Amino acid sequence: MTEQKKAGNRRWAPWWLYLVVLxxxxxxxxxxxxxxxxxxxxxxxxxxxxxxxxxxxxxxxAFASNSA
Known part of the structure; x- marks a missing residue:
């Protein structure tokens, strides 16, 4: 379950990143x-x-998969 949770966290950027850009x-x-x-x-x-x-x-x- 921990693997799935970690993978799920990398699907979307943190909410504040969208806010800072948009x-x-x-x-x-x-x-x-x-x-x-x-x-x-x-x-x-x-x-x-x-x-x-x-x-x-x-x-x-792309950056999350490179750093994992």
């Missing part, structure tokens, strides 16, 4: 889009968060 990215997106229509803002936010989660998770898993 919060400034969202602030930059807001500054770049300014007064864009709501639909464009929502689409940009969904794309930013989705891509961010995929990239952060992929990098975390």
């Amino acid at each position: 919060l400034p990215a969202n602030l930059a997106k807001q500054a770049a889009l300014g007064d864009a229509p709501v639909a464009l803002n929502v689409a940009a936010t969904v794309a930013l968060v989705g891509a961010g989660i995929v990239v952060i998770t992929a990098l975390y898993r």
